[in-house]
Amino acid sequence: MPAATRRSGGRGGRGPALALAALRRLAGMATTLLVTSFLVFSSLYLAPGDPVSFLVKGRSPSPQELDTIREQYGFNDPFPVRYWHWLEGVLQGDFGRSYLFHQGVGDVVWSRLPASLLLIGVSMLLIAVFGVGAGIVGALRRGTWADSTVLLMVTVGAAVPSFVAAILLRSVFGVQLGWFPTFGNGEGALDRLHHVVLPAIALSVTFTALVTRVTRTAMLDELRREHVEVALSRGIPRRSVIRRHVLRNALGPIVTVSALLVSGMLVSTALVETAFGMAGVGSLLVQAVSQQDFQVVQAIVLLVVAAFVLINALVDLLYPLIDPRVAAQGSAR
Amino acid sequence: MALLDIDALSVTLPGMARPILDRIELTVAAGETVALVGESGSGKSVTARAALGLFPAGADLAGRVRVEDIDLVGADAARLREVRTGIAAMIFQDPRAGISPVRRIGDFLTEALRLVGGWSRARADARAAELLAAVGLPDPERHLRQFPHEMSGGMLQRVMIAAALCGEPRLLLCDEPTTALDVATQAEILALLGRLRRERDLGLLLITHDIELAAASCDRIYVMYAGRIVETATADELFARPRHPYTAGLLGSSPPQEGPLTRLAPIPGAPMSLLESATGCAFAPRCRFAEPGRCDQAPPVLEPHGAGRVACHRADELEPPVLAHLAPDSEDR
Secondary structure (H helix, E strand, O other): OOHHHHOOOOOOOHHHHHHHHHHHHHHHHHHHHHHHHHHHHHHHHHOOOOHHHHHOOOOOOOHHHHHHHHHHHOOOOOHHHHHHHHHHHHHOOOOOEOOOOOOEHHHHHHHHHHHHHHHHHHHHHHHHHHHHHHHHHHHHOOOOHHHHHHHHHHHHHHHOOHHHHHHHHHHHHHHHOOOOOOOOOOOHHHHHHHHHHHHHHHHHHHHHHHHHHHHHHHHHHHHOOHHHHHHHHOOOOHHHHHHHHHHHHHHHHHHHHHHHHHHHHHHHHHHHHHHOOOOOHHHHHHHHHHOOOHHHHHHHHHHHHHHHHHHHHHHHHHHHHHOOOOOOOHHHO | OOOEEEEEEEEEOOOOOOOOEEEEEEEEOOOOEEEEEOOOOOOHHHHHHHOOOOOOOOOEEEEEEEEOOEEOOOOOHHHHHHHHHHOEEEEOOOHHHHOOOOOOHHHHHHHHHHHOOOOOHHHHHHHHHHHHHHOOOOOHHHHHHOOHHHOOHHHHHHHHHHHHHOOOOOEEEEEOOOOOOOHHHHHHHHHHHHHHHHHHOOEEEEEEOOHHHHHHHOOEEEEEEOOEEEEEEEHHHHHHOOOOHHHHHHHHOOOOOOOOOOOOOOOOOOOOOOOOOOOOOOOHHHOOOOOOOOOOOOOOOOEEEOOEEEOOOOOOOOOHHHHHOOOOOOOOO
16 A cells, blocks of 8 residues: 555644544434434334233223323324434433333433443453453464364354353352352442352353454464564564564454444343343343333333444544554544 | 574475475675575575574474574574674565554664663664664654654665664675665665665675676675575676576576666576475476486585586586577577
């Protein structure tokens, strides 16, 4: 590639360009969320079942009573009107009321958030440490028994769904060995951590395998590059070359893939939290879906999409630090 | 005493039909410019890398490579580092591939000084700026803060040369230093290398496939074919009276630097791959002087002939006038 066309314009014009890129980025995020909100809202109304039947569960109401409920919850309004009312509320931070908990949806989700964040946080740590670690070992010991072990674990790990891992871990380390609790969130910091160990492992197995594979491949790619040979030819110790050149330059693909995995992780929390009886946002989603608590489902799906969009925006924002060739001009990516 | 003394160096990779290098002999003295000429895959680059103790992974080595009396075959990491940081340095073909794209030029230049030499940042930066000025870059302070993609290929090759000069080497290995550059820049880089050699009394090993360039800028020339040195002589001698048919072929197939442009005479056939082996002279299948019964005998060894040394079974009979018939204007072309 000719150097001139890639030059990012070191002098003037960078500030406004950056601001414009940020604005464009924000507009894009807002559009994504808007479209998602519409899809989420409409798809739930297409789903079988009627929220009214849940609200009157256990009783057989008269048609008049049913009508009153429908009127009260606005079920009689035309679809666009209902969507607009809901959107208005959401924009003001009001996600409606949960039929199931008789509380504001915001409060219900909010109270479950810390447990899920802890689970996701610990899982990400495990994925980063073991995924990247195993990938490095595989790449540096390529073709040895260590590499074969890593590859075998990657194949197995990628093939094990998180709920299967959850069941296995529970029965072995929870029930048979009794090392870890098998149910609930726990009380107090240490107990909570103790409770989150098995769920976090279950959640991270598949993603660790994927990160390992990406790390190994990216490292092997970088090891073949000429700048690595140049660094070695200059007498820089191999260990430093691995750290400063190979791993550093392999960071781009690793970070990109990790950001993409986050969405999958958020969805998998539903299975893992349910399997371990944890009261988190994921298990709340399962509960809300099965009980047709639409307002809660909508709020959680929107939250997940928002988290995904935010993380991707963050990665894009940080990417120029990882690879300076990618100028911070949103349009380029 | 020779700065670089390669003696009967053989490099063999398992699974290959013939050695990558076969009993290479080559010396470079201080202040001398020596060229190593050959086609792609002839082993020129492997030979140059051997002078830094960079051998292909998993290769079997025989013979000696001495740089200022340090034997690099089987040398430990500390010895290799001593040579690479203080005695010999290499300039690579493609500076854009040879400099990590994610680090600043200053970082690249000072890496060895700071990591191996333990220099302070300020001292290393000052030294790097000094070196950039020495290789003719006008604004060293600014270049130190630039990323590789913000500089042109010619500028980057100067950076590469500056990096090579970091440890005050006495031997400079240049692996096709101008191949990736445009013609005007090529001349500048060659002039720069010549100036540095004179100023610092460097021994220069220039690796090139361009025999005209070698003849014009070097004191002595080694010609390589299929992992062997087939001829060596002073540049003038080799250019005026090539004794090996391959050398003559190379001269006949490159455009003359002076006089009218005549038709070029390509060497028929293709170079031997590492998967092919020959029982006799490796060049025999492409040689118009090959004689059945002689040239398919054990490969010829480098023997004194005239003012140089040649490895050819028929060196006695093929006097320079015979080879002159290879010249472009001979009657049968």
